[in-house]
Amino acid sequence: MHETSHIASEFIYKLVIADLDPTTAKLAISFLGPFLSAFGFLFILRIVMSWYPKLPVEKFPYVLAYAPTEPLLSPTRKVIPPLAGVDVTPVVWFGLISFLSEILVGPQGLLVLLSQKV
Numbered sequence: 370m371h372e373t374s375h376i377a378s379e380f381i382y383k384l385v386i387a388d389l390d391p392t393t394a395k396l397a398i399s400f401l402g403p404f405l406s407a408f409g410f411l412f413i414l415r416i417v418m419s420w421y422p423k424l425p426v427e428k429f430p431y432v433l434a435y436a437p438t439e440p441l442l443s444p445t446r447k448v449i450p451p452l453a454g455v456d457v458t459p460v461v462w463f464g465l466i467s468f469l470s471e472i473l474v475g476p477q478g479l480l481v482l483l484s485q486k487v
Contacts, residue, residue: 394484412463
């Protein structure tokens with residue numbers, strides 16, 4: 370049993386990080402960087418939109434920030450309820466996205482270091 374879990378964890382490590390060649394890492398950076406930046410920006414917009422609770426979020430231009438972020442925010446609200454009537458879930462998601470961006474595609478991010486591997 371122990372040997373099976375060790376083999377499985379080693380396989381996952383090789384699959385996810387160790388066997389990632391520099392070209393694939395650069396490709397991942399080219400997709401993940403803009404994706405994480407765009408979602409970070411959308412969550413900043415959602416933070417500002419939360420200051421105005423009567424905004425018509427189903428209408429343009431508000432729906433551009435509402436539609437892609439609401440599927441993440443809705444389940445999170447069930448775990449993290451509003452604090453003193455303030456919805457903090459956009460702040461939580463902005464923090465998570467910023468953390469992921471820094472860890473993966475930041476100056477010392479995992480993918481950046483792997484893309485420089487010779």
